Amino acid sequence: xxxxxxxxxxxxxxxxxxxxxxxxxxxxxxxxxxxxxxxxxxxxxxxxxxxxxxxxxxxxxxxxxxxxxxxxxxxxxxxxxxxxxxxxxxxxxxxxxxxxxxxxxxxxxxxxxxxxxxxxxxxxxx
Amino acid sequence: xxxxxxxxxxxxxxxxxxxxxxxxxxxxxxxxxxxxxxxxxxxxxxxxxxxxxxxxxxxxxxxxxxxxxxxxxxxxxxxxxxxxxxxxxxxxxxxxxxxxxxxxxxxxxxxxxxxxxxxxxxxxxxxxxxxxxxxxxxxxxxxxxxxxxxxxxxxxxxxxxx
Numbered sequence: 001x002x003x004x005x006x007x008x009x010x011x012x013x014x015x016x017x018x019x020x021x022x023x024x025x026x027x028x029x030x031x032x033x034x035x036x037x038x039x040x041x042x043x044x045x046x047x048x049x050x051x052x053x054x055x056x057x058x059x060x061x062x063x064x065x066x067x068x069x070x071x072x073x074x075x076x077x078x079x080x081x082x083x084x085x086x087x088x089x090x091x092x093x094x095x096x097x098x099x100x101x102x103x104x105x106x107x108x109x110x111x112x113x114x115x116x117x118x119x120x121x122x123x124x125x126x
Numbered sequence: 127x128x129x130x131x132x133x134x135x136x137x138x139x140x141x142x143x144x145x146x147x148x149x150x151x152x153x154x155x156x157x158x159x160x161x162x163x164x165x166x167x168x169x170x171x172x173x174x175x176x177x178x179x180x181x182x183x184x185x186x187x188x189x190x191x192x193x194x195x196x197x198x199x200x201x202x203x204x205x206x207x208x209x210x211x212x213x214x215x216x217x218x219x220x221x222x223x224x225x226x227x228x229x230x231x232x233x234x235x236x237x238x239x240x241x242x243x244x245x246x247x248x249x250x251x252x253x254x255x256x257x258x259x260x261x262x263x264x265x266x267x268x269x270x271x272x273x274x275x276x277x278x279x280x281x282x283x284x285x286x287x288x
Binding site: 003005012013017041044085099100103105106108109112 | 252261
């Protein structure tokens with residue numbers, strides 16, 4: 001028990017770091033392009049799809065209550081207002097790349113960015 | 127012997143709660159939502175080595191419930207429980223191999239804690255895209271697990287001597 005950190009310990013930590021790095025590489029490869037639209041889902045259902053090219057403010061309503069305010073400005077989507085106590089979603093940075101997300105867990109609101117190639121079906125469905 | 131143990135566990139629970147409280151005071155944010163130091167996990171790691179597995183999981187769970195009611199909310203309890211329990215079982219499994227020291231046990235705990243929380247987040251909001259946070263949370267888990275492991279190891283060495 002005298003030894004503080006051994007060779008096996010370092011190997012295990014190294015393997016974990018390598019695995020994390022690998023997963024990071026894979027995920028960044030999957031989201032290279034600038035996105036075209038912001039998709040808002042509430043409770044897992046699509047609430048709406050908004051193009052990033054157009055500056056606009058979208059209030060996200062849950063019944064009568066406005067839970068979050070989504071602002072699209074200069075091609076970036078950001079949540080600027082929320083009625084939840086911790087307001088973690090407001091503190092998250094504006095997003096513009098595909099598969100980037102802003103999450104509001106208490107309100108179950110997810111804003112994610114989609115590319116232009118796959119949004120064709122969505123825009124018809126909406 | 128039994129009363130001594132009860133008192134001992136009570137002190138540990140109080141210590142874990144204080145750690146949660148101290149952490150809720152410090153805005154120890156790395157700029158990424160959900161990344162925390164996990165100060166209270168020091169107590170769980172120390173207990174794994176000094177008091178035993180059953181005691182460690184009991185105190186860990188009680189601490190999450192109590193600190194959730196005191197400083198957090200129901201959502202917080204759900205995430206913490208998922209992370210805490212998964213991290214405990216992974217740490218116990220790594221410990222049982224008897225091949226690794228305190229630091230890698232704690233690192234595995236940190237990583238699995240974040241995986242557990244992220245999985246609950248994905249289930250709650252029903253959106254798998256949140257998994258794009260995974261790499262950041264993995265690195266954060268390794269870093270915080272390492273720091274917690276170093277601190278817990280020093281305490282374990284000194285407690286054993288007494």
